[in-house]
Amino acid sequence: MMDMKVANLGAASMSMPAIGEPVTRNEEANHELSIRVRDLNLWYGQTQALQNINIDVYQKNVTALIGPSGCGKSTFLRCLNRMNDLIRGVRIEGLVEMDGRDVNEVRMDEVALRRRVGMVFQKPNPFPKSIYENIAYAPRMHDLVSRKADQDELVERALQDAGLWNEVKDKLHQPGTSLSGGQQQRLCIARAIAVQPDVILMDEPTSALDPISTATIEDLMDKLKKQFTIITVTHNMQQAARVADYTAFFHLGELIEYNDTKTMFSNPHTKKAEDYITGRYG
Amino acid sequence: MSQSFDEISAQLKRRHRKSARLKWLSMGALGLAGLFLVIFFADMLGKGLPAFQQAQIRVEVTYSEQSQQLPLAAVNEDVRELVSRGWLRTLPMMMRDNPQLLGTSRQEWVLADGQVDQYLKGHYTRLDDDEKEIVDALAEQGRAELQFNTTFFSRGDSKMPELAGIMSAAMGTVMTLLVTLAVSFPIGVMTAVYLEEFAPDNRLTQIIEININNLAAIPSILFGLLGLAIFINFFGVPRSSPLVGGLTLALMTLPVIIIATRTALRSVPDNIRHAAFGVGCSRWQVVRDHVLPLALPGIMTGSIIGLAQAMGETAPLIIVGMVAFIPDISASVTDAATVLPAQIFTWAGEPDRAFVEKTAGGILVLLTILIAMNATAVVLRKKFERRW
Numbered sequence: 292m293m294d295m296k297v298a299n300l301g302a303a304s305m306s307m308p309a310i311g312e313p314v315t316r317n318e319e320a321n322h323e324l325s326i327r328v329r330d331l332n333l334w335y336g337q338t339q340a341l342q343n344i345n346i347d348v349y350q351k352n353v354t355a356l357i358g359p360s361g362c363g364k365s366t367f368l369r370c371l372n373r374m375n376d377l378i379r380g381v382r383i384e385g386l387v388e389m390d391g392r393d394v395n396e397v398r399m400d401e402v403a404l405r406r407r408v409g410m411v412f413q414k415p416n417p418f419p420k421s422i423y424e425n426i427a428y429a430p431r432m433h434d435l436v437s438r439k440a441d442q443d444e445l446v447e448r449a450l451q452d453a454g455l456w457n458e459v460k461d462k463l464h465q466p467g468t469s470l471s472g473g474q475q476q477r478l479c480i481a482r483a484i485a486v487q488p489d490v491i492l493m494d495e496p497t498s499a500l501d502p503i504s505t506a507t508i509e510d511l512m513d514k515l516k517k518q519f520t521i522i523t524v525t526h527n528m529q530q531a532a533r534v535a536d537y538t539a540f541f542h543l544g545e546l547i548e549y550n551d552t553k554t555m556f557s558n559p560h561t562k563k564a565e566d567y568i569t570g571r572y573g
Numbered sequence: 574m575s576q577s578f579d580e581i582s583a584q585l586k587r588r589h590r591k592s593a594r595l596k597w598l599s600m601g602a603l604g605l606a607g608l609f610l611v612i613f614f615a616d617m618l619g620k621g622l623p624a625f626q627q628a629q630i631r632v633e634v635t636y637s638e639q640s641q642q643l644p645l646a647a648v649n650e651d652v653r654e655l656v657s658r659g660w661l662r663t664l665p666m667m668m669r670d671n672p673q674l675l676g677t678s679r680q681e682w683v684l685a686d687g688q689v690d691q692y693l694k695g696h697y698t699r700l701d702d703d704e705k706e707i708v709d710a711l712a713e714q715g716r717a718e719l720q721f722n723t724t725f726f727s728r729g730d731s732k733m734p735e736l737a738g739i740m741s742a743a744m745g746t747v748m749t750l751l752v753t754l755a756v757s758f759p760i761g762v763m764t765a766v767y768l769e770e771f772a773p774d775n776r777l778t779q780i781i782e783i784n785i786n787n788l789a790a791i792p793s794i795l796f797g798l799l800g801l802a803i804f805i806n807f808f809g810v811p812r813s814s815p816l817v818g819g820l821t822l823a824l825m826t827l828p829v830i831i832i833a834t835r836t837a838l839r840s841v842p843d844n845i846r847h848a849a850f851g852v853g854c855s856r857w858q859v860v861r862d863h864v865l866p867l868a869l870p871g872i873m874t875g876s877i878i879g880l881a882q883a884m885g886e887t888a889p890l891i892i893v894g895m896v897a898f899i900p901d902i903s904a905s906v907t908d909a910a911t912v913l914p915a916q917i918f919t920w921a922g923e924p925d926r927a928f929v930e931k932t933a934g935g936i937l938v939l940l941t942i943l944i945a946m947n948a949t950a951v952v953l954r955k956k957f958e959r960r961w
């Protein structure tokens with residue numbers, strides 16, 4: 292098993308300039324390592340959906356994943372918090388390392404992992420509970436708060452950070468689903484940050500929203516990256532260009548190019564990325 | 574080449590006619606079903622309502638030493654045949670319990686014989702002409718009339734129609750259903766939760782699933798045989814008891830509850846589960862805090878419908894001995910008892926004409942409870958349904 296991994300690593304290193312690292316560095320970005328992925332392969336039954344993915348994701352940045360539909364962006368994102376465990380017939384090989392630990396190892400508790408790697412889904416999915424409960428539920432479950440006052444404070448802070456507080460402070464006990472789509476999505480972001488994770492995964496968080504809500508959430512991502520590592524999937528090139536420090540381009544289950552966002556959009560290093568970005572493709 | 578509106582309309586006309594025909598057919602079917610229901614209810618009401626009234630006559634009752642020995646002596650000879658024998662037999666005990674009665678005599682409304690009851694209700698009766706005359710005279714003086722039948726709702730079965738009541742069967746049904754509920758609800762819900770939320774999708778779970786679906790379709794009498802073999806012969810649970818009846822019905826209700834619960838769980842949208850997993854819930858927390866609350870109305874509705882079905886079951890209970898003559902109201906789940914449908918079955922077989930109305934009255938009671946249960950299911954569903 293170990294030998295094979297080393298062999299794969301060797302093979303991959305020949306085709307890539309520096310394994311897992313972006314082609315061009317973004318000098319404004321932070322470069323502490325958050326998640327290291329090496330030779331990640333994933334199969335749904337017989338069909339391979341991810342092939343030899345190598346990527347270093349840095350802390351307190353926004354990293355955008357782009358690529359044509361079906362190229363494996365969501366699948367890759369789900370590898371990072373092991374949501375793929377919920378899908379039957381998934382087989383994963385390779386390394387996803389966080390804090391020096393392989394997230395797929397047997398001793399890793401996926402509950403602990405998901406506490407440190409939160410997720411925001413494409414379609415807003417608040418719990419069918421009150422706005423307050425949506426936020427307070429997970430911290431209470433993880434024993435982050437016990438006293439009611441602490442809980443109130445935590446709810447307020449999470450909603451403040453998600454930029455939703457002013458809109459909902461008078462109706463905290465109304466159902467979360469009574470909010471508009473954009474508000475619901477910010478509620479889901481507040482829910483994710485309430486447990487103080489290190490990483491927040493967002494799978495097309497604005498694809499179901501109107502332009503104004505989208506802009507609000509983009510601003511929010513910009514603000515939140517001071518505290519959290521954000522990895523987001525988007526089909527919107529402008530959005531990636533606006534919010535991301537680094538951008539990764541996927542194609543047919545492969546990571547084709549991982550680059551500084553500015554370079555990626557002005558001067559992509561691969562033909563496929565260029566075709567995709569300029570709209571000749573996908 | 575495109576078609577004109579007229580051409581399209583001409584084709585559509587046929588289609589519209591077809592759908593109109595279908596609509597009339599289905600409305601006809603519905604009407605027919607409704608008609609049968611109305612006829613059934615009207616028939617039951619017509620036959621059963623008289624059972625809720627019972628003839629009483631006002632006679633002189635003498636509480637004496639003599640009537641202590643020979644209860645018949647308590648009433649005058651001319652009305653002796655018109656007073657319920659069963660009631661007369663209770664006199665000595667009444668006097669023992671209330672010694673101050675001894676030596677008195679007074680006018681009292683007492684339970685009339687079943688034949689008087691039938692006569693007053695205008696049915697065939699075995700009374701002879703003299704007796705009929707006396708009854709007519711009493712009725713004219715306002716001393717013989719139909720009154721609300723408390724006996725029917727407060728006593729157990731009896732061979733004398735005027736003393737036969739539904740209470741022991743109703744209590745038996747309640748106790749049996751409580752046992753059924755206590756056993757089948759937790760086991761059924763947990764089984765469904767395991768199969769739906771935890772079990773891997775492999776051969777074994779598929780086989781289990783097929784078997785559960787099969788169980789739901791097995792004739793209920795086989796569950797009776799199973800109950801007889803397992804509970805009575807193997808575990809030694811007392812025959813005819815609500816315990817064995819309830820356990821047997823639980824076997825039958827289990828697949829219904831499992832299937833209803835699985836359907837309810839499946840209707841909970843997956844994105845709720847994803848949201849819960851996403852914030853770090855364990856599988857059990859996802860189920861307990863997020864999935865079950867949403868599935869609860871469906872689970873309760875399914876369970877109540879399962880129980881209502883169990884309540885109407887007779888065949889498996891015949892096998893475990895719950896069709897018995899039970900004059901006493903049983904006090905615990907291990908006493909011999911009978912249930913409503915079994916009681917109805919017993920009465921339906923009685924040769925005495927007076928039991929016809931008892932049978933119909935029992936059916937009315939059973940239907941009322943059934944309707945109440947199903948209405949509860951609807952109310953619960955409405956109350957707990959929170960699709961937000």
Ligand SMILES: Nc1ncnc2c1ncn2[C@@H]1O[C@H](COP(=O)(O)OP(=O)(O)OP(=O)(O)O)[C@@H](O)[C@H]1O
Pocket residue numbers: 335340358359360361362363364365366367378
């Ligand atoms: N649950 C699943 N079972 C089987 N195959 C799947 C499953 N989910 C995704 N796939 C397959 O894996 C490949 C990658 O899918 P994925 O959802 O990751 O794409 P994506 O890049 O997120 O696409 P999109 O931009 O449309 O969301 C696709 O070919 C898809 O058919």
Ligand SMILES: [Mg+2]
Pocket residue numbers: 364365366494524
């Ligand atoms: Mg996707």
